[in-house]
């Protein structure tokens with residue numbers, strides 16, 4: 001067994017209190033890898049970790065197993081010193097959000113991540129940048145430790161892998177598909193998972209379709225910029241995936257920038273690309289992410305951010 005994994009097992013076994021969180025505003029991988037790891041620890045080590053989140057969990061994730069077992073960070077005792085804090089899928093420190101105080105007060109911190117991450121927060125890092133999702137990392141941990149699993153663990157891990165690969169579209173090698181094949185053989189129902197993920201509120205889907213209909217096209221249609229105003233922002237479910245999905249279907253579109261007016265002088269940006277890496281653009285805006293899916297939050301109004309984004313993409317043509 002690898003050294004770090006052995007240490008993870010020893011520390012988790014001896015910890016009297018454990019808290020687990022993923023990044024702020026959880027997506028499918030962040031939420032489901034937290035719930036899957038907690039369930040695995042309950043099943044195999046007879047301990048009951050506290051699952052924590054910050055921000056909002058999209059309605060489309062309401063149906064995942066153990067959804068009711070995760071608590072908003074302000075509903076837990078933040079001054080309590082946990083023996084072990086585990087952070088998953090977080091990327092950079094500012095994405096830990098309200099869980100930061102738990103991390104700072106914990107005796108030991110362990111991380112599982114697949115983001116490029118130069119500033120390690122944890123004492124033990126079980127990271128793999130080539131993994132499709134943290135769900136894939138947790139699956140491999142469970143296999144390596146010979147841990148017992150149940151249907152809910154497998155469904156959670158499958159949901160992590162499916163959502164972080166854009167429904168298996170962004171699969172770069174066979175690893176994740178071989179795991180999915182094993183999960184399907186073990187009873188995971190991909191159709192059921194995908195139908196559950198479509199469980200979005202009507203007002204979100206309609207609002208996102210309206211946002212897409214007002215999008216502007218630049219550089220011979222290779223870049224599309226869509227803008228979400230303050231009122232529309234309240235109606236989004238998650239990051240605006242429906243807008244991104246609609247616009248990515250348009251012929252000739254290579255890059256999508258979704259700009260969200262979070263506050264008067266704060267703009268959230270989601271960037272997507274079909275074939276060329278764009279995470280350097282997210283970094284230039286003070287953010288980061290994956291090569292083809294990245295983002296940032298900029299303290300400026302939406303009009304200025306739109307012009308900055310337009311200029312940054314000028315070089316990408």
Ligand SMILES: [Mn+2]
Nearest residue numbers: 029089134164
């Ligand atoms: Mn992830």
